[in-house]
Amino acid sequence: MSVGNQTQAIDFNKDQLTLVLGENLDQGGDDTGSRNGTGKTTIINALSYALYGQALTNIKRNNLINKTNGKGMLVTLHFTIEGITYRIERGRGPNLLKFFINNQEQELIDESQGDSRKTQEDINKIISMCHDMFKHILALNTYTEPFLSMRTNDQKDIIEQLLGITILSEKAEKLKDQLRITKETITEEKIKINAIETANSKIEATIKNLQTTQKAWLSKKSEDIKKLQSGINELEQLDVDAELNFHEKLGKWSEHNNKITALKKELSTLEPALQRANKSVDKVSKDIAGLDNAICYACGQELHDDKKEEILSKKTKELDDAKLYAQEINVKLSTVVLDLEEIGDINKKPNTFYESIKEAYDHRSNVDNLKQSLLNKEEEQDPYEKQIEELKTEAIQEIDWAIINELDLFKEHQEFLFKLLTNKDSFIRKKIIEQNLSYLNNRLAG
Structure with missing residues (x-):
């Protein structure tokens, strides 16, 4: 500070007022202005710095170090309150803070750059005065903002400290x-x-989707059961034994019918063939009978005997062949007629439910299979019911508003208390100020 290189000590521990005048020898050392610049303000700044770590004004802390030394600034303050001795050592370049109670150094908490907020809070409690109150009450000077010019909240802080509230x-x-x-x-x-x-x-959307799927599944199950039951009822109306008997008769009827059809087809072939064979026999017979009066077609004269013999021999052979062929056809025709007579007339074609006997034999197994399918279908378990129930009972969480309701009530209570403590029109503040007006007047008068 401006006291130079020499350590300066000032004792305010006196019953009377201490008047610090100062003497500026550079300006004559008298009362014509030589009292300025001697370091009187430095004393108050030293007190402010020792107690609070800052000067009265907004000067930078490093500017508190005097320019001659440029380092090693140290302020030590001794004071006693209620019989307890305190000592504060605070410096810059390097930063330093030591706090002693009855010569016992206190451990600094939350130390940062040679300072400690916790220790400073302890000092403020001990001296019962913040820096703003120190400036306005103890070290009032022209550099300090006037009380009436301060903001309302700042004025409130000073008044509260002054009243001890x-x-x-x-x-x-x-x-x-x-x-x-x-x-x-x-x-x-x-x-x-x-x-x-x-x-x-x-989860509710999932449940809804599952319920829709469940409804479709149940509907299909019901339709399948109805179809199976209808099929069983229809199949059970059929007499299987009678159906098998009809199929046996149908087999015989089909066999006879096929034979009759084949014989009739053969008969339709043999009858025209027999007619043609008989005509051939008749024609050849006529040709042989007409040889006696036969004439040559070229000259118109009667044929010679040798020529007749030749033609007769040829025609005789043709006749024998024609008769043999006609006999064979006649035998076949007789056989077909006998076969038809042996078969006789067949009854009306049997009417069957199934087209084949295999289907009739499969009828019983079809009924059994349908009954088993119906039983299986009826015993099918709903695959969605358990999922839906688990989602409803386990997945969906119950919403409890009790905690928020309690917290809201608690918050309203806190906000009400906060207004009582901070609102300038609060009856608590007014009551405290009214009760302490006499105390304030006594302090201001003292």
Whole structure:
């Protein structure tokens, strides 16, 4: 500071007032202005720095170091309160803070750059005065903003400290932190509930989809049961034994019918063939009978005997062949007629339910299979019911608003208390100020 290189010590421990004048020898050392620049303000700045770590004005802390040394600034303050001796050592270049109670150095907590907020709070409690109050009450000077020019909240702080009711602001600050925590807790609970509601909505949508699928499954099961029962009823109306007997008769009828059809077809072939064979026999017979009067077609004269013999021999052979062929046809025709007579007339074609006997034999197994399928279908378990029930009973979470309701009530209570502690029109503040007006007047008069 401006005291130069020499360590300066000032003792204010006197019953009377201590007047510090100073003497500036560079300006004559008299009362014509030589009292300025001697370091009087430095004494107050030293007190301010020792107690609070800052000067009266907004000067940078490093500018407190005198320019001659440029380092090693140290202020030591001894004081006694209620019989307890305190010592503060605070310096810059390097930064330093030591605090002694009854010559016992205190451990610094949260030390940062040679300072400690916790230690400073302890000092403020010991001297019961903040820096703003120090400037306005103890070290009032032209550099300090006038009280009436200060902001309302700053004035409130000074008045509260002056009246000793800072406990309201302290409680308000703590309550403010608690109120913030309560609001954060409410927000967290709302986020949890929103998450639960979102999850429940998704689960409910899943349940709805499963119920739709379940409804379709149950409908199909019912239709399948009806179809199977209808098929069983229809099949059971058929007499299987009679159906098999009809199929046996149908087999014989088909066999006879096929034979008759084949014989009739053969008969339709043999009859015309027999007619042609008989005509051939008749024609050849006529040719042989007409040889006696036969004439040559070229000259018109009667044929010679040798020529007749030749033609007769040829025609005789033709006649024998024609008769033999006609005899063979006649035998075949007789056989076909006998076969037809042996078969006789067949009854009307038997009427069957199935087209083949195999289907008739499969009828019984079809009925049994349908009955087993019906039993299996009826015993089928609903694959969706268990899923839906589990989602309803286990997956969907119950939403409990009790915590948020309690927190909301608690928050409203905290906000009400906070207003009582901070509102200038609060009846608590007014009551305290009214009760302490006489105390304030006594202090101002003293």
